[in-house]
Amino acid sequence: MERSTRQRQAIREVMTELNRPLSPIEVLEAARAKVPGLGIATVYRTLKSLVEEGSAVAVELPGEAPRYELAGKKHHHHFHCTRCGKVFELEGCPGDFSFMVPKGFKTEKHEIVLYGRCTDCLH
Amino acid sequence: MERSTRQRQAIREVMTELNRPLSPIEVLEAARAKVPGLGIATVYRTLKSLVEEGSAVAVELPGEAPRYELAGKKHHHHFHCTRCGKVFELEGCPGDFSFMVPKGFKTEKHEIVLYGRCTDCLH
DNA sequence: TTCATAATGATAACTCGTTATCATATTGTC
DNA sequence: GACAATATGATAACGAGTTATCATTATGAA
Numbered sequence A, B: 001m002e003r004s005t006r007q008r009q010a011i012r013e014v015m016t017e018l019n020r021p022l023s024p025i026e027v028l029e030a031a032r033a034k035v036p037g038l039g040i041a042t043v044y045r046t047l048k049s050l051v052e053e054g055s056a057v058a059v060e061l062p063g064e065a066p067r068y069e070l071a072g073k074k075h076h077h078h079f080h081c082t083r084c085g086k087v088f089e090l091e092g093c094p095g096d097f098s099f100m101v102p103k104g105f106k107t108e109k110h111e112i113v114l115y116g117r118c119t120d121c122l123h
Numbered sequence C: 001t002t003c004a005t006a007a008t009g010a011t012a013a014c015t016c017g018t019t020a021t022c023a024t025a026t027t028g029t030c
Numbered sequence D: 001g002a003c004a005a006t007a008t009g010a011t012a013a014c015g016a017g018t019t020a021t022c023a024t025t026a027t028g029a030a
Helices: A006-018 A024-031 A040-052 B006-018 B024-031 B040-052
Strands: A056-059 A067-070 A077-081 A087-090 A106-117 B056-059 B067-070 B077-081 B087-090 B106-117
Touching (some): A006 A024, A006 A040, A024 A067, A040 A056, A040 A067, B006 B024, B006 B040, B006 B067, B024 B040, B040 B067
Parallel strands (some): A077 A106, B077 B106
Antiparallel strands (some): A106 B106, B056 B067
């Protein structure tokens, strides 16, 4: 049976509070403020079980290792800051891409990634 | 000075003929039809020099190792077949995503990836 | 409080894609 | 054709990210 530990609590809190897709390293650094000494293995283990139990999902961006965000959000896309590297959630979606698809192809889903500067990185 | 070899010729031909982003392994397999015995190291070396000389570009898709396509095409996006794994080029682009971006963020570029079945994979 | 057992942290080991190494083959200039 | 230099192919080595191992610690049911 799964036990409730300070480490897992801290990791869940961090994901809720920061509310953006986090890399395992970002999770580690943020959660160490709550649980000094937290190890990277525990972060990987916890993220894995959060995904398995359905309360987190992996966010894959081109050329990047997976980040993780809490599950259950409505359809959305992401913004990747080219300066600080943080990834943010976006609202809204153009919705229809069928005009881009050749005849005979069937689209099932789509991903959009915007790149640029976040507020903190415009100087 | 760079020499012209059967291997490099075959790799360039394959990229021109298939006209879609190819993984190093796809390049290897297709080019071996022209040059039996072609080695994977030569494929990596050639792709690297094609990118360095500006005649090819890397195409990064979420959670995937880089593929390569010939350079010089106009702005476009990609379709990733969820069955055969091939990536195809698409025409057209919604263009404006500024409505998705929070105040204070500045968008510099974007990527769109569509997922689904290509013609050959609809059964 | 006790105690069985799950969780942790340090780190070794692993995976996958890519690059380096090096003996051999090929190119192209003379 | 000869020869210097570049390219090739096999494969070892590498790097980043992730998982496995294992001795130790913490949890929670009784």
